[in-house]
Amino acid sequence: MNKCYLNFRTDMADERVDTYKRVNNLSDIDGIKVTTESGSSFTTTVVEVLNKNGSNAVKKEIGKYITMELYEVEYLEEKDKQNIISDLANQIKDLVGEKVNSVMVVGIGNSKVTPDALGPKVVSFVNVTRHLLRYAKDLVTEPVNEISAISPGVMGTTGIETEEIIEAIVERVKPDVVIAIDSLASMSVSRVGKTIQLSNTGITPGQGVGNSRRGINKNTLKVPVIAIRRTDSSRYGNNYK
Numbered sequence: 001m002n003k004c005y006l007n008f009r010t011d012m013a014d015e016r017v018d019t020y021k022r023v024n025n026l027s028d029i030d031g032i033k034v035t036t037e038s039g040s041s042f043t044t045t046v047v048e049v050l051n052k053n054g055s056n057a058v059k060k061e062i063g064k065y066i067t068m069e070l071y072e073v074e075y076l077e078e079k080d081k082q083n084i085i086s087d088l089a090n091q092i093k094d095l096v097g098e099k100v101n102s103v104m105v106v107g108i109g110n111s112k113v114t115p116d117a118l119g120p121k122v123v124s125f126v127n128v129t130r131h132l133l134r135y136a137k138d139l140v141t142e143p144v145n146e147i148s149a150i151s152p153g154v155m156g157t158t159g160i161e162t163e164e165i166i167e168a169i170v171e172r173v174k175p176d177v178v179i180a181i182d183s184l185a186s187m188s189v190s191r192v193g194k195t196i197q198l199s200n201t202g203i204t205p206g207q208g209v210g211n212s213r214r215g216i217n218k219n220t221l222k223v224p225v226i227a228i229r230r231t232d233s234s235r236y237g238n239n240y241k
Contacts, residue, residue, distance in 0.1 A: 008058075011184035011229065012197060013047040013065035016058040019187075029057050041080040042070045044087070061217070063201035066091055070194045088196065095200050095226045096177055102130070102146035104175035106166055108182040108203065108216070110154045115232045119181040120151040130173075148173055163214040163221075170221050178225045180216055183232035195231040203227045 008016050017032055031054025036045045047065040049055050055062050068091075070076070070084065096103070105126050107119030126149040132140050152158070152165040170178060180203045186195060202217025202225035217225050 009185070010187040012067065012186050012191075012195070012231070013049075013058065013060055013199070014045045014067050015187050016060065017047055020057050029054060031055070032058065039083070039087075041076060042068050042084055042087070044068050061201040063199060064095070065201075066095075066198040068196045068198075069191065070196075073194050088198075091198055092179070092226065092228070095198060096179070096224075100145070100176045102148070102173075102175045102177075104170065104173060104178050105147065105149040106178055106180045106216070107149070107151040108162060108180055110157065111151070116154075116183050118183045118230055118232050122181045123149045123151045146175075148175065161214050163216050166216055167221055170223060175223060178216075178221060178223055180225055180227050182227065182229045184229040186231040191231045193231065197227075197229050197231075199227045200224070201227065203229070 008019065010016060010019075014034070017029065017034060020029060021027065031049065031051040033048040033050060034045065036043060038044075045067045047058075047060075047067070049058065049060050049062045049065070051062065054060075068084070068088065076084075105123060107121070107123030109116040109119040111117050111120035126147065128147050128149050129140070129144050130146045130148040133144070133146050150166070150169060152162050152169075155161055158165070166178070182203055184197060186192065202215060202221075204215045204217075214220065
């Protein structure tokens, strides 16, 4: 059977897998492994893109994509919120690895556009330590990692590719790993603000809306890039929905 390869309008790895299987009438995809685990306040779906065939099918880089879909966010009790935070922290630790001393957090997006402001917003809450460890060690009372953070803006306001700005700073600062924070698009309005996707493959800005820019990943930055993204926009009405 000749398979139909799609021009996806979503960043979500699990949505791409489901869409590809539905359109091609498949029960599974060679090169894609999916596991799902349900908890009391969220469901975790792990999509592993294992080879080139799987990558071509869902147009995602080979690697791991972890999706946490939260239940009834507005009604979560404090213990449920702490469970989500703890699980998210553990997922990040697993992706980053143990032998990491310096981390650069990059907030991608446009702070003046609400659906694209997640990255800059998160950066404003990051507890940076690089300057303290280098210039004011006496103020550091306990062991901490070297944390730096930037919000490079978008090409529409800077005239420079986001990746070019990040690459130049990474070359100078030399972090062990980059954690990129960004919004992402879903095919479903019901997932907006309720779904988090983590991956070890970096980010291609604009990919979910058909406007892909230069990738922010290990190939371009020469250091591992972990992506943490939340659904802050949707492409509801996609023909494949």
